[in-house]
Amino acid sequence: MRIIPIAKNAENEFGAANCSEDSGEVRKVDLPLARRDFLKGSGLLFGSLMAGSVLASLAPSTSWALELKALTTTDGQALMAMGRVLYPHKKLPDAVYALLAKDLDGKAAGDAASAKTLKDGIAALNKAAGGDFSKVPAAKQLALVTAIDGTPFFGMVRGQCITSLYDNDMAFAVFGYPGSAWEKGGYITRGFQDLKWLPAPPADASPAPYMG
Numbered sequence: 112m113r114i115i116p117i118a119k120n121a122e123n124e125f126g127a128a129n130c131s132e133d134s135g136e137v138r139k140v141d142l143p144l145a146r147r148d149f150l151k152g153s154g155l156l157f158g159s160l161m162a163g164s165v166l167a168s169l170a171p172s173t174s175w176a177l178e179l180k181a182l183t184t185t186d187g188q189a190l191m192a193m194g195r196v197l198y199p200h201k202k203l204p205d206a207v208y209a210l211l212a213k214d215l216d217g218k219a220a221g222d223a224a225s226a227k228t229l230k231d232g233i234a235a236l237n238k239a240a241g242g243d244f245s246k247v248p249a250a251k252q253l254a255l256v257t258a259i260d261g262t263p264f265f266g267m268v269r270g271q272c273i274t275s276l277y278d279n280d281m282a283f284a285v286f287g288y289p290g291s292a293w294e295k296g297g298y299i300t301r302g303f304q305d306l307k308w309l310p311a312p313p314a315d316a317s318p319a320p321y322m323g
Contacts, residue, residue, distance in 0.1 A: 153182060154184035154185075156179065156209045179212065181226055182233075186233050187216065191208040204285075287307070
């Protein structure tokens with residue numbers, strides 16, 4: 112599980128969002144973001160969490176920022192937009208899609224071949240969009256991304272989406288996942304039947320759990 116650092120100040124350090132052993136609810140924790148005056152890289156992505164959202168209620172501040180070392184701000188924004196095309200979730204804030212750009216930036220910073228694939232792919236998207244891929248309408252973004260399906264760039268971004276978008280505390284909070292339970296005895300007595308976002312199954316399809 113990835114911990115997303117969103118601190119009020121640079122001195123604060125917080126652990127992962129743990130779930131209550133009694134209720135299974137995610138505890139109110141700080142989800143940090145780096146202070147802008149510490150960001151010295153090639154690019155910078157920043158924004159704010161929507162007031163009244165699940166994440167805004169957990170975070171000490173609605174402002175967030177992420178540093179890019181190998182990619183530019185425009186590159187990062189294009190990757191965030193592409194991530195939304197590939198895995199669209201209205202409930203996920205831009206801060207989660209920024210993690211995709213951050214992780215791909217890490218690949219670019221550590222491997223010249225990956226950097227070339229990403230930079231060339233982003234440049235091609237921007238050219239096809241007539242300037243800035245992240246600024247064109249959603250329908251056009253979908254058409255442009257669909258057109259590059261099967262390319263190494265498409266595969267790299269889509270593959271990174273799986274972990275970047277879903278294996279982090281912010282996504283867990285949005286989707287209502289309370290985190291790992293095996294070390295607490297599993298889910299049998301900690302929300303085994305508490306699924307709220309699907310219709311309840313008939314009794315014969317979901318018998319009471321065997322408790323030994």
